[in-house]
Amino acid sequence: MNRFATLPVLGGLLLASLALAILAGETAMTLADYRAALFYPASPVAEVLWTIRAPRAVMAALVGAALGLAGAALQGLLRNPLADPGVLGVSASAGLGAGLTISLGLTAIPLAIEGAALGGALGCGLLVTALAARFRTPEALILMGVSLSAFAGALSALVYNFAASPIMATEVLTWMMGSVANRDWPDALTALAPMIIGAALVGWSARGLKMLALGDETAALSGLPMARLRAAAVAGAALLTGASVAASGVIGFVGLVAPHLVRRGVGDDPARTLAPSALTGAILLVLADLAARVIPTEQELKLGVVTALFGAPVFALVAWRAARSWRG
Amino acid sequence: MSPAAWSIQGLTARLGGRLAVNGANLVARPGEVVGVLGANGSGKTTMLRAGLGLIPAEAGAIHLAGERLETLPEARRARLAGYLPQERRVSWNLAALEIAALGAPDLSPARAREVAAGSLARVGLAGFEGRGVLDMSGGERARVLLARLLATRAPLMVADEPAAGLDPDAQFLTLELLRAEAGCGAAVVVTLHDLTLAARSCDRIVVLHRGRVVADAAPREALTPTVLRQAFGLDGALVEVEGEPVLVARRAP
Numbered sequence: 001m002n003r004f005a006t007l008p009v010l011g012g013l014l015l016a017s018l019a020l021a022i023l024a025g026e027t028a029m030t031l032a033d034y035r036a037a038l039f040y041p042a043s044p045v046a047e048v049l050w051t052i053r054a055p056r057a058v059m060a061a062l063v064g065a066a067l068g069l070a071g072a073a074l075q076g077l078l079r080n081p082l083a084d085p086g087v088l089g090v091s092a093s094a095g096l097g098a099g100l101t102i103s104l105g106l107t108a109i110p111l112a113i114e115g116a117a118l119g120g121a122l123g124c125g126l127l128v129t130a131l132a133a134r135f136r137t138p139e140a141l142i143l144m145g146v147s148l149s150a151f152a153g154a155l156s157a158l159v160y161n162f163a164a165s166p167i168m169a170t171e172v173l174t175w176m177m178g179s180v181a182n183r184d185w186p187d188a189l190t191a192l193a194p195m196i197i198g199a200a201l202v203g204w205s206a207r208g209l210k211m212l213a214l215g216d217e218t219a220a221l222s223g224l225p226m227a228r229l230r231a232a233a234v235a236g237a238a239l240l241t242g243a244s245v246a247a248s249g250v251i252g253f254v255g256l257v258a259p260h261l262v263r264r265g266v267g268d269d270p271a272r273t274l275a276p277s278a279l280t281g282a283i284l285l286v287l288a289d290l291a292a293r294v295i296p297t298e299q300e301l302k303l304g305v306v307t308a309l310f311g312a313p314v315f316a317l318v319a320w321r322a323a324r325s326w327r328g
Numbered sequence: 329m330s331p332a333a334w335s336i337q338g339l340t341a342r343l344g345g346r347l348a349v350n351g352a353n354l355v356a357r358p359g360e361v362v363g364v365l366g367a368n369g370s371g372k373t374t375m376l377r378a379g380l381g382l383i384p385a386e387a388g389a390i391h392l393a394g395e396r397l398e399t400l401p402e403a404r405r406a407r408l409a410g411y412l413p414q415e416r417r418v419s420w421n422l423a424a425l426e427i428a429a430l431g432a433p434d435l436s437p438a439r440a441r442e443v444a445a446g447s448l449a450r451v452g453l454a455g456f457e458g459r460g461v462l463d464m465s466g467g468e469r470a471r472v473l474l475a476r477l478l479a480t481r482a483p484l485m486v487a488d489e490p491a492a493g494l495d496p497d498a499q500f501l502t503l504e505l506l507r508a509e510a511g512c513g514a515a516v517v518v519t520l521h522d523l524t525l526a527a528r529s530c531d532r533i534v535v536l537h538r539g540r541v542v543a544d545a546a547p548r549e550a551l552t553p554t555v556l557r558q559a560f561g562l563d564g565a566l567v568e569v570e571g572e573p574v575l576v577a578r579r580a581p
Contacts, residue, residue, distance in 0.1 A: 079419035079420075080419075207433065210422075210426075210430065211430055211433065212419070213418055213419045213420045213422055213427075213430075214418060214419075214427070214430060214473075214476070215413065215415055215417060215418075215419075217377070217382055217411065217413045217415070218411065218413060218430075218476075220382055221380060221382065221405070221406060221409065221410075221411045222406055222430070222433055223402055223403040223405070223406025223407065223433055223434060224402070224406075224433055225402055226402075263420075267422065267423055267426070267460075268420040268421040268422050268460065269420070269422060269426065270420060
């Protein structure tokens with residue numbers, strides 16, 4: 001694809017997938033119903049479309065965009081095609097923050113879950129960056145990330161284990177599985193604010209991400225304010241991931257897969273991978289949530305389960321290719 | 329007299345706790361090519377890194393164009409010194425033109441690409457602008473990275489082993505290009521392992537041995553049999569072949 005056509009095409013695909021997610025669903029509708037939904041806002045079908053399906057689809061788009069952007073930023077920052085908020089433990093740490101807040105019964109405090117998720121993501125982001133400076137090989141960093149992720153997952157399981165009541169346990173488990181079911185417009189607005197700040201930080205760091213392709217030393221002497229650009233990338237990716245987890249729980253692999261799908265189309269440039277990754281992440285998650293809704297199952301599929309089922313094989317494929325290039 | 333492009337006085341720096349550079353001096357003036365030589369582990373790279381502020385110096389005074397290194401803002405330092413590290417790993421398959429243009433982040437993107445296209449042509453890679461660097465041979469990639477250094481247009485160019493792993497023709501080309509930069513008024517500092525190539529291409533040679541400077545003079549005065557034996561463990565000498573210096577040596581018993 002021509003690199004100048006990438007953004008409009010992806011933007012169009014996102015609008016199309018949002019429209020599909022709003023129009024399609026378990027409730028069968030006739031053409032007359034759709035007409036009613038469009039022209040009579042008070043009708044029951046309008047309620048289904050605009051207060052149930054639309055905010056849910058928009059929330060999926062926001063979370064997908066945030067995770068896609070966070071993944072692209074982390075991959076550029078760490079110079080590693082396997083980096084992703086999930087693989088590096090950023091998502092699991094945010095999930096741990098949210099789980100702790102629930103199990104301690106602090107959910108009544110406004111923005112407590114959001115704050116805890118952001119804090120968990122930021123802490124893990126800083127740790128990963130420090131580890132990346134210490135261990136220069138891509139394999140070592142991924143292994144560190146895997147252990148961080150496993151540890152945060154284990155602590156989350158512990159929180160689940162010690163949950164005071166079955167209801168609380170279910171709530172914690174829901175965070176760990178990830179879902180955008182029953183989200184409304186105010187939820188989307190709450191998620192939007194930290195995501196916008198995170199996206200701005202990542203966008204500002206873009207030229208630093210490109211310079212880092214040449215290695216730390218060249219970047220350090222390039223004249224760019226690398227320390228600030230790196231900090232912006234880490235903080236931005238952590239804000240995006242934390243806000244996503246606060247909004248929808250832990251959803252894996254979007255941050256890994258989205259940059260992978262667009263990288264070739266933008267000439268492998270880590271700066272120009274950012275915006276298309278956000279759009280691709282949004283499209284993927286809107287479609288994945290649509291699948292979770294319409295695939296007929298007794299219990300509704302959780303979004304995080306759907307993305308993991310599709311994402312894990314892609315992760316294996318990327319790892320396969322990356323391992324071959326590292327060997328050469 | 330204008331100040332030296334790079335002045336390092338009494339530099340002491342550590343590498344992993346070990347004293348790698350111990351009271352070393354180095355001066356590079358506009359228009360000259362200075363070769364920094366020494367055995368593996370003699371402190372060449374540590375001296376360059378500390379001299380550019382990439383790692384902390386334990387002691388010493390460092391100036392770029394007469395300005396103290398510690399007080400230089402990042403952008404100003406980048407305008408005064410360009411650096412080509414030994415490590416040639418590039419993380420993404422960016423096009424050659426994009427890589428070379430990273431040498432000029434101070435220019436507008438369009439202008440940076442113009443400068444980059446010019447330096448790619450100078451390293452003999454005209455027509456390769458759109459080629460991904462990971463699809464290139466090691467030698468071609470080294471030339472793209474050299475083109476990035478040239479695109480910095482800095483008055484001091486520091487290249488750490490720019491000839492390592494290159495075929496003979498590419499080694500000569502690399503040194504010729506750096507000499508041409510010096511011809512245009514830049515100060516050039518290179519580390520090299522090929523003593524013949526160093527003696528032929530450098531105006532002055534600085535020899536490091538265990539972190540100390542043991543010679544700093546024109547090639548023939550610097551690479552004496554005594555220095556060759558002390559710093560490299562070689563029995564030998566520079567001889568003249570068709571008016572050019574050539575090293576004839578073997579391991580000292």
